[in-house]
Amino acid sequence: MKELLKQFEAKRPEVVIEWHDAETDAEGWIVINSLRGGAAGGGTRMRKGLNRNEVESLAKTMEIKFSISGPPIGGAKSGINFDPSDPRKHEVLQRWFAAVKPLLKHYYGTGGDLNVDEIHEVIPITEINGLWHPQEGVFNGHFQPNQADKINRIGQLRLGVIKVIEESIYSPDPKRKYSIADMITGFGVAQSVLQYYNIWGGDLAGKKVTIQGWGNVGAAAAFYLASYGAQIVAIIDKEGGLINEMGFTKEDITELFIHKKGNTLIHPDLIPFEEMDNKVWDLGTQIFIPAAASRLVTREQIDRMLTGGLELISCGANVPFADKEIFYGPISEYADRQAAVIPDFIANCGMARVFAYFMEGKADMSDEAIFNDTAKTIRKALLRIHDQNPGKTLLTKTAFENSLAQLLPSEQIAVI
Numbered sequence: 001m002k003e004l005l006k007q008f009e010a011k012r013p014e015v016v017i018e019w020h021d022a023e024t025d026a027e028g029w030i031v032i033n034s035l036r037g038g039a040a041g042g043g044t045r046m047r048k049g050l051n052r053n054e055v056e057s058l059a060k061t062m063e064i065k066f067s068i069s070g071p072p073i074g075g076a077k078s079g080i081n082f083d084p085s086d087p088r089k090h091e092v093l094q095r096w097f098a099a100v101k102p103l104l105k106h107y108y109g110t111g112g113d114l115n116v117d118e119i120h121e122v123i124p125i126t127e128i129n130g131l132w133h134p135q136e137g138v139f140n141g142h143f144q145p146n147q148a149d150k151i152n153r154i155g156q157l158r159l160g161v162i163k164v165i166e167e168s169i170y171s172p173d174p175k176r177k178y179s180i181a182d183m184i185t186g187f188g189v190a191q192s193v194l195q196y197y198n199i200w201g202g203d204l205a206g207k208k209v210t211i212q213g214w215g216n217v218g219a220a221a222a223f224y225l226a227s228y229g230a231q232i233v234a235i236i237d238k239e240g241g242l243i244n245e246m247g248f249t250k251e252d253i254t255e256l257f258i259h260k261k262g263n264t265l266i267h268p269d270l271i272p273f274e275e276m277d278n279k280v281w282d283l284g285t286q287i288f289i290p291a292a293a294s295r296l297v298t299r300e301q302i303d304r305m306l307t308g309g310l311e312l313i314s315c316g317a318n319v320p321f322a323d324k325e326i327f328y329g330p331i332s333e334y335a336d337r338q339a340a341v342i343p344d345f346i347a348n349c350g351m352a353r354v355f356a357y358f359m360e361g362k363a364d365m366s367d368e369a370i371f372n373d374t375a376k377t378i379r380k381a382l383l384r385i386h387d388q389n390p391g392k393t394l395l396t397k398t399a400f401e402n403s404l405a406q407l408l409p410s411e412q413i414a415v416i
Helices: 002-010 052-069 089-099 101-106 118-128 136-143 147-161 180-200 216-227 250-258 273-282 299-307 330-338 350-359 367-388 395-407 410-415
Strands: 015-020 027-032 044-047 074-081 208-212 231-237 240-248 287-290 312-314 340-342
Touching: 002 395, 015 052, 027 052, 044 089, 052 074, 052 350, 052 367, 052 395, 074 089, 089 101, 089 118, 101 136, 118 147, 136 147, 136 350, 147 180, 147 350, 180 216, 180 287, 180 312, 180 340, 180 350, 180 367, 208 216, 216 231, 216 250, 216 287, 231 273, 240 250, 240 273, 273 299, 299 330, 330 340, 330 395, 340 395, 350 367, 367 395
Parallel strands: 044 074, 208 231, 208 287, 287 312, 312 340
Antiparallel strands: 015 027, 027 074, 231 240
């Protein structure tokens, strides 16, 4: 499997676009790892210090994710090296999407990602640039529908992603009009935990959980896990965190979700980050949800959690382990050999699956149907792992083997 991953990592991307903004120091890249199935997809992120290598690694991650979520297309990613707190952010995004419009029209589909909002930034700015939807390139390149069918499917995609959640079991507060896009990725992470215990055995209720990161993914995962009876005992964010060794109530988690500011945890009794970082890894939690930035989780942190009885890591963040390798570096492999690790391309595939669900044909637009589709997709991927590996370790290794069997030519796999 490692040799196959090295081949996949070493393969040059088919398309790389580099962009330099004429009015600021912003620079950006689109990396399309392949045009498998005639198209490629992957979100648009922005952060200061981002580089082409980061975008390339995320494009390869997306290709593996599509082997789980569908549709069977290539992986891609857009990245902009610019401070998202700069007041010129919106202008930079406008010029970026104007520059990359030809790709988005014909064979590349995008969405929101780190510091770029799907509903309030990506969709309206691409519409201004003459696109029916930021996923239009996937329709044209992969699905190739006739005009009437394309209009219908794009219509349900436009409505579905921004659809306000009406059923209270899926929303922290229906009055606040949370959308499918706000909640679905965190829902998928929580479902991966629930389905793991359903398939491999054990009761999720009462399990202690530590959440790293309080953006939409971490906060939504905590909300759903609390709904399933898990005990959220710690939340660590970049500014600090909170600990309750008896477990926060579902009402507590709901309040923390509602009052978060962007991706930031807000509470009057926030524990400073250094103090939090010294304590959080020794709380005896059974479940860890890394849902912050990439490449943060260290070997030392894993060892401290293992000493306390860690059972399961469900990766809400892309590439959460502090390895230099794109996939399955030494820290990732160590964690995979010591505990059950659900990889990011399964755990956080919710948004990719929603796009596929609305693009594939006439879709049931109810909250229950949309969320159940993501749950079934994740359960199917985990069942396939369990069929090959009923043990409680090396889940990530098995998942990679399953995905690479779809992505690499059979003659390459046979040689290995």
